[in-house]
Amino acid sequence: MIEKEAAEKITDTMVKFIDYTGKCLPDDVRGKLDELSRQETIPLAKIIYDTMMKNQKLAIDLDRPSCQDTGAIQFFIKCGAKFPYIGELPALLKDATMRATKAAPLRHNCVETFDEYNTGKNVGTDIPSIFWDIIPDTDKLDINTYMAGGGCSLPGKAMVLMPGEGYEGVTKFVLDQMTTYGLNACPPLLVGVGIGTSVEVAAVLSKKALMRPLGSHNKNARAAEMEKLLEEGINKIGLGPQGLMGKNSVMGVHIENAARHPSVIGVAVNVGCWSHRRGHIVFDRELNYVIDSHSGVNF
Amino acid sequence: MDKKILTTPIQAEDLEDINVGDIIYLNGYITTCRDVAHRRLIEEKRDLPIDIRGGAILHAGPIIRTLDEDKYEMVSVGPTTSMRMEKFEEEFIKKTGVRLIVGKGGMGKGTMAGCQKYKALHVVFPAGCAVVAAKCVEYIESAKWKDLGMPETLWTCKVKEFGPLIVSIDTHGRNLFEENKIIYDKRKDEAYKEICKHVSFIK
Numbered sequence: 294m295i296e297k298e299a300a301e302k303i304t305d306t307m308v309k310f311i312d313y314t315g316k317c318l319p320d321d322v323r324g325k326l327d328e329l330s331r332q333e334t335i336p337l338a339k340i341i342y343d344t345m346m347k348n349q350k351l352a353i354d355l356d357r358p359s360c361q362d363t364g365a366i367q368f369f370i371k372c373g374a375k376f377p378y379i380g381e382l383p384a385l386l387k388d389a390t391m392r393a394t395k396a397a398p399l400r401h402n403c404v405e406t407f408d409e410y411n412t413g414k415n416v417g418t419d420i421p422s423i424f425w426d427i428i429p430d431t432d433k434l435d436i437n438t439y440m441a442g443g444g445c446s447l448p449g450k451a452m453v454l455m456p457g458e459g460y461e462g463v464t465k466f467v468l469d470q471m472t473t474y475g476l477n478a479c480p481p482l483l484v485g486v487g488i489g490t491s492v493e494v495a496a497v498l499s500k501k502a503l504m505r506p507l508g509s510h511n512k513n514a515r516a517a518e519m520e521k522l523l524e525e526g527i528n529k530i531g532l533g534p535q536g537l538m539g540k541n542s543v544m545g546v547h548i549e550n551a552a553r554h555p556s557v558i559g560v561a562v563n564v565g566c567w568s569h570r571r572g573h574i575v576f577d578r579e580l581n582y583v584i585d586s587h588s589g590v591n592f
Numbered sequence: 593m594d595k596k597i598l599t600t601p602i603q604a605e606d607l608e609d610i611n612v613g614d615i616i617y618l619n620g621y622i623t624t625c626r627d628v629a630h631r632r633l634i635e636e637k638r639d640l641p642i643d644i645r646g647g648a649i650l651h652a653g654p655i656i657r658t659l660d661e662d663k664y665e666m667v668s669v670g671p672t673t674s675m676r677m678e679k680f681e682e683e684f685i686k687k688t689g690v691r692l693i694v695g696k697g698g699m700g701k702g703t704m705a706g707c708q709k710y711k712a713l714h715v716v717f718p719a720g721c722a723v724v725a726a727k728c729v730e731y732i733e734s735a736k737w738k739d740l741g742m743p744e745t746l747w748t749c750k751v752k753e754f755g756p757l758i759v760s761i762d763t764h765g766r767n768l769f770e771e772n773k774i775i776y777d778k779r780k781d782e783a784y785k786e787i788c789k790h791v792s793f794i795k
Contacts, residue, residue: 337613340756341718348721352668361655361668361722398667400655401742411741444673444696444719460791468784472776476769477673477697479719515793522790526783530776535718536697537758538772568720 300381302580307389307436309592310584311366312397314438314572315358318349319586321507322483322569325544329481330534338539345534345567360568363399364440366390366421369504373431377578382434383423390421402443424497432578437504440570445482448474451492451499451561460519463488463560464526467546470562471527476536479566483507483544484527487561489551495561502547503565504573506586509547516548523548534567544569597753601646602691604711610759612768616715617755618648618692621733623748625649626672628740630680633687641736642748644690650717651677651695653743656732666729666749670722671696674703674714682706698760698769707761714761717754728754 318326330342352359368386372379393399394415403417404410415421422441448470454462467486475482487498510517523546533539544567553559565571573586584590598606600620610616623644632638654669674695677684681699684690685706693703693712696719703714717725729749736746760768 337615337758340615341758344718344721344724344756348718348724351723351727355723357723357726358655358668359723360720361653361670361726362672363655398655398657400653400668404741411743413741447673456794459794461788464787464791465784468780472773472780476773476776477675479696519787519791522787526787529783530779532776535716535758536769536772537716538775566720 296378296381299378299580300385303378303576304385304389304392306574306582307386308392308396310572310574311389311393311438313587313590313592314570315363315397315399315440316352316356317587318359318568319571320588321586322544323349325507326481326567329541329544332540333533335533335539337537338533341534341537358397358399360442360570361400362442362444363397363402364442364570365402366415367424367439367441368421369424369437369439369501371426371428371435373428373433375430375432375578376434377432386421386423387416391416434576436574438572438574439504442566442568445478445564445566448478449496449561449563451496451559453492454558454560456556456558458558463558464523466560467523467562468526471530471532471542475542475564476532478564479568480532480534480536480542481544481567482542483565483569484523484546485563485565486523486546486548487550487563488548488553489559490554490557491559492561494551495559496563498549498551499561499563502549503563503569504571505547507545511548511550513550516550520546520548595753598692600648602648603646604691607691607711607713607763610713610762611764612759612762612766612771614759615756616759617753617757619752619754620648620750621748622648622650622692622694622751622754623746624652624654624669625746626651626653626744627676628744629737629746630677630684632737634680634683640688640746642734642746644688646689646691648692648694649690651693654726654747655722656742656747662735664732664735664747666726666732666747668722669725669729671717671719673697674699678702685710685712694757698767704761704765704767707763708765711763713759713763715757716760717757725754728752
């Protein structure tokens, strides 16, 4: 494929995919919300869940973004070193974001810092954000798209603990964030926890944790156990939908971890709101693509 | 039970029988008003470009489609985190005479004091339900302070049965989120103790 044609094909597909992910939640999130709503017995919680379900149906029927905060657009990319269009990706993802802003339409969520003006296009300095992992010896392009809303970005926090505080300290750090900021961030939440050496390592991992499908587990048995313990523990707090009390608090807890310096435990928490607008698309070198986050996508 | 519907302009007496946890709806006018508008009024000491005495504000930044010059369509609108406006809200209520503050999540002591003193409510519209909310908007009456961009412009909307609105702060000094937080904190301490039994990985 000649380069210009290829770039147009990726851009066009990404415009449609970004637009779509703002209107339809991924299969795993829809399934989980359905499961959680059926467990509710408190009338207020049931009314809120009913409103959420009604909203998601209306969004598809009327072809509108289901939440007005369509976020700052973020891409988490695992790009094969042999993917032929790797160098074009930053420019074309920016272009796709700009075009999706008009097509969807998306809310204008890019304010240039210090100059403090809204660009009105959802693109600006380092927005959309692109997080790269280069994968040697493959020719595939794997993209998670994410709409980082203001509400669910607000509880984000990272800090470095001393080893003496241990995983007990990690537990406290996560739980404290749930009852202070988490309850305002549109529960039931997806909670991402990152563990490593310094804050930026932990922070990026905590966000990558949110890109994992619901129901997946950390491959380390202890980390997976801690995911389960935190999920059960946070659910027992009973934040309910909108933080207004209910049977559960979260859709899941995901931990992503790196090794650490012996003197520190870097920890970060990031949350996704109930309207967790993640999309997953994988292109091969011929630009055939597979979308596994949303069944029934047709464009 | 009949739907409890408030209509703007709202009188102080209309709010007397309303308590935290109640569900109400709104008829009349509501204006989106968030971070920068609050700063302009309180810190910059500028007057709001519209009169909202007896009216309603919505902590929200909508998605708007421009149809024509000064003609707009509400595409999606839902509440944003109210707590960001907490530092301004008591003074905001006092200065503007607003009676209904619609947002998401709880608000703090200043808003509680403002709601009790000047007779206003803070209510929650289920967040993320932006198409349900947009469907309650009959039309957009005006757009002010457009220099702030789409999310921060003051969009005044004519609404019909806008809701469900869950009362989080009433005029009697009660605050649903703060009351719930006491319960959440207690449960959190129990959860912490339980988890700590199983995570002593450093030894």
